[in-house]
Amino acid sequence: WGISMGAAAISKAISDDTLQPSKIILEMPYGSIVKAAEGRIKMMHLPPEPLATLITFWGGAEHGFWAFDMKPTEFVKKINCPVLLQWGKKDPRVTSGEIDLIYANITAPKKLVVYASAAHESLCKKENTKWVSEVQNFLKN
Structure with missing residues (x-):
């Protein structure tokens, strides 16, 4: 990335x-960071949702910020x-x-x-x- x-x-x-x-x-x-996650997940031939939303939430929570604002x-x-x-x-x-x-x-x-x-x-x-x-x-x- x-x-x-x-x-x-x-x-x-x-x-x-x-x-x-x-x-x-x-x-x-x-x-957006959700779009970035979707792009990465699509490359793995997995469904982008709900995985991108979950990864965005978890990643932001782990790092102490609201990732959906990226x-x-x-x-x-x-x-x-x-x-x-x-x-x-x-x-x-x-x-x-x-x-x-x-x-x-x-x-x-x-x-x-x-x-x-x-x-x-x-x-x-x-x-x-x-x-x-x-x-x-x-x-x-």
Whole structure:
């Protein structure tokens, strides 16, 4: 979950704190922690519900927070700097619906880049030339 969790952590930090980054790159953020659990469970060929709800509740309880409030789709609404949102079209964990909602909820200048051959993996490794070009162009402008 490293990539998605990193993007979720960045969006939550900006939402909760007074962080003012000049730009951010979000790669494959999940829409909510329940959606992240569903994606993981589907990969195991198990029914996503009620397992995702139970895991979300239990995980939050174990760590002392209400996990159902972990919603990057909401956190991104407070971003006020340019955003490069990146996603692998073959991602089995993060759906296009989640990415579309996150993109729609970002009100700051934004760009969505979809990597046609990538799943939930390093976009830099999978489509290096495209990734380098997109990241360089984003950081230059």
